[in-house]
Amino acid sequence: MPLKLTIVGRVSDGLPLAQGPRYVNEEDDSVPAYKEQGEFLLKEISRGALPYSKMTIFLDHHCFNYMVEHGICFMAVCDSMYPRKLVFHYLQDLQKEFKKFDVRVTERIMRPYSFMKFDGIIGNIRSKYVDTRTQANLSKLNSDGSQEEDILSESFSQIVKRRRRFDMLRRMSEAHLHASPIWCSKRLECCYNKIELDVGNSSHQTTSFQL
Template sequence: MTLCDSSYPRKLAFHYLQDLQKEFERLDNSLVEKITRPYSFVKFDGVIGSIRKQYIDTRTQANLSKLNANRKKDLEIITEHISEILQRKRNSEISERLPATTPRTASPVWGSPLLEVIALKWTPITTIVAVAAILLWASLVLTDNFII
């Protein structure tokens, strides 16, 4: 935990804490584990002070580059998300246009040329036979001499 002015950039405060953590990890763990009171950190005052000096002025080049690096990462993430959204939109527009421009193909069985030839040849014959069968049936039913 760190205390700083409200105008101090939050990301720099987190970088400060991360740098402190790295320094404590470099030190001997047995020294860090022996600490039971906050006053025991006086031994590490030199390390904490040197890191603190790096972060006092927010306008130094190193601090500005840390802030800009985070902003660049955020910008890259946002740009990536927007490009994904645009790509999805393009794909949906293409898929919407595709069925409208290309005619729908019939199934290979029902749209075959051989079936068309057979239908053109036999449709009139089948129609004539069906009409004749209906007329024959109607004439037999309507006559009184129907004997089976």
Template sequence: MVKLTIIGRIRDGMPLTQGLRYVNEDYNNIPFYKQHAEFILKEISRGSLALNPKMTIRLDHQHSFNCLVDSGVCFITLCDSSYPRTLAFHYLEDLRHELEKFQGDQLVENITRPYSFVKFDSVISSIRKQYVDTRTQANIKKLHANSGQELNIIVESLSTVVKNRKQLDYREKVVMAPQAVSLMWSSRRLKIIALKWTPIGIAITVVVTLLLWASLVMANYVALCS
């Protein structure tokens, strides 16, 4: 079953629309699924995932995200693992075709707020209804038409994607740390402070050294006199 759908812009990883919810959906888990779908969209936007037109990201043994990338837009749907992957990508292709009808004025590129493309929510819901039952004549026909064909889909687990993101974040911190220190010491304010206080610091060091030397000389003189 198709449980969740998100369409996002790859350029900045912004989710544009997610479709309407149904009464029989598991509301307790929807925020959890949505968060992971947004994470996948962001990783595709960052280029951390191989930019293949079709990808399947396994969430767990029960669910998988199917992703279709085309013309700067990413279509993501969460399905039961038992749901035919062929139908899942047919569903995403149908969404892609419908979205093309809205692209005349570059509406997708002009959207500035997440999930504000509400005009497309009803379109998602309408197409989704066609794929809820895999046993309909239309869906059986689609399955038979694609039987034996290679879908050319990259399959990855979400845990691997998360692990790769953590490693990339760590590497970025290691690389940026010396640069941050260098930038801090190269700032104009610190240069002014250094020019102002360095001579004073040197003078204080010299005075303290002379006082210590004088105290040692006096101590030796007193010892000799006694």
């Protein structure tokens, strides 16, 4: 299947809201991996590590394409040979349908993938994009290609490397802050200041005696 998985998620906290029906054969073991990788990317978008509104991320022979509109991320996993222009038309169609819902409904969702009302909509829209040779899809492919100019591309491995580097630096920073907590103690600071004051007074008294 050219479109293997769709994830619609909330950017504010990285919560996946909907994923649509299962697209591929139940025997395909790659779908859980796609889902896990997509959720990882959604978290990266949520924390600002991927600040772009549109992006294509390549991993092996497939890619993750996403667009962010009004705080919602629309992401599709597809074969790397599937036309990028077409997959972003697909994401735009999802976005148009999603904005018909009251934003207060989606803001109250607390459990992953619990916005099941949108699952059927994803399936219906996706069915229009399975065959790239339909007249409607050919017209989209032959339309002005300017929309692709602002879509950046990157490898999944580079994003993972940046995340590992970020986590390593954070752990080092936390270790440095907590290595000797006694030196951050207010009580120790007061004691240290008192010692300095006592030493200063002692030096002053000695000097006066000598004079």
